[in-house]
Amino acid sequence: MSLLLLLAACADTTVLSDGNNYSFSSTLEADTHTVAARTDLPVDWSGLEIDLQGREVDTLADVDVLTIVILRLDKPDALDAFVNDALLQGDIVSYATCNPPDGVDSVMLSDFDFIGNPVVPEEHILPDQGTWLLSAATLGRPGALMLNFFDPVDDGPQDPITLATDSADLAYTVDISAGEPVELEGDRLEWGDLTSDMRGLPIRLSEIDRVTLARFDDTEDEIEDGFLQVDALAEQIWTADIQASVSLELSALTDESGAPFGGLSGEGIWLLALQCTTCANPAPPFLAMLR
Structure with a gap:
């Protein structure tokens, strides 16, 4: 692949890093x-x-x-x-x-x-x-x-x-803005470079089995107060179940009706979460604010 094509491919991908992650204990x-x-x-x-x-x-x-x-x-x-x-x-x-x-x-x-x-x-x-x-x-x-x-x-x-x-x-204590906000670019997510979860412990990427993107009208404090019920607080929510993957096309995220995610729009707080539905701890290993 030429350097030009490589740069174009990278420009179409949002790469998640440890510095984007929230904190939770x-x-x-x-x-x-x-x-x-x-x-x-x-x-x-x-x-x-x-x-x-x-x-x-x-x-x-x-x-x-x-x-x-x-x-x-x-x-x-x-x-x-x-x-x-x-x-x-x-x-x-x-x-x-x-x-x-x-x-x-x-x-x-x-x-x-x-x-x-x-x-x-x-x-x-x-x-x-x-x-x-x-x-x-x-x-x-x-x-x-x-x-x-x-x-x-x-x-x-x-x-x-x-x-x-x-x-x-x-x-629990949670700070959803502890990490640097993610600027959503392109039509693809990648998280293979992540090494730490929300507690600072080694992240087990193979256990990530769901990606969730949601929009909220609530304030940060309100979201944190009801964090473990955060799905119920969301005004809009899109999800995708995955298996043994470290990347996802944004179009694979769908709402309850099956409609694909069409990009950030409107006011409010936008959050992206990588979840483990089989883990004992209900908090997602990775969560970041979007802009």
Whole structure:
């Protein structure tokens, strides 16, 4: 490719850099409940009215997957790993999942599977196995709806293992203008040069699976106050799901009706986010203001 063609190609591309990224930090607290070991207890989320991100929950429809993870970490380290997406395979003793059908707000421990093998509470829900963490999630929505720790002990109470609005609390600070605004040029985005996420930790580009562009009439302070519900605040929003990519044509971004993004127009604040919908932390690894 000639130098002239190379320069023309670069001029048609907006390249995202670490210097464009916003800043975000968070802390997480969660309850621990002692329950009976070796017992087929109910897992109940009927009291989950508001999730960790402050959104209303339809308990009969929003819980797509329940996960029980047994960790080699203690509770403080587990919470830190959760908010920083730093949980390693070696931290996990075992895990079980359940996909409840719509219309229910409780299941039994025996409804879970350990990697395809049904959970037998008398054999699997035992004391002194590690730190037990229960979480609920909606498929395609970043972050957990709610989480809770439980500790199986012999002769413990035969109480339900619950997920409720007050089971855990997520606190955060965010500065959406911490980075240099991105000047949107051309018809293509590239982000392969990114090395750090919003926390200053190494960014895992392979986990980016959604690009979102949105316009807001709110002020910066209002957006930051409701940051984890930012999609609901947007006046206009365009998204594209991606897989193992570090670039995207802007025309691939579409609104709810399927209409492609047509360029920046009108007043307001414009934000571009690279999201990970499967990560424990709901905040996007990269977000920048546009101009």
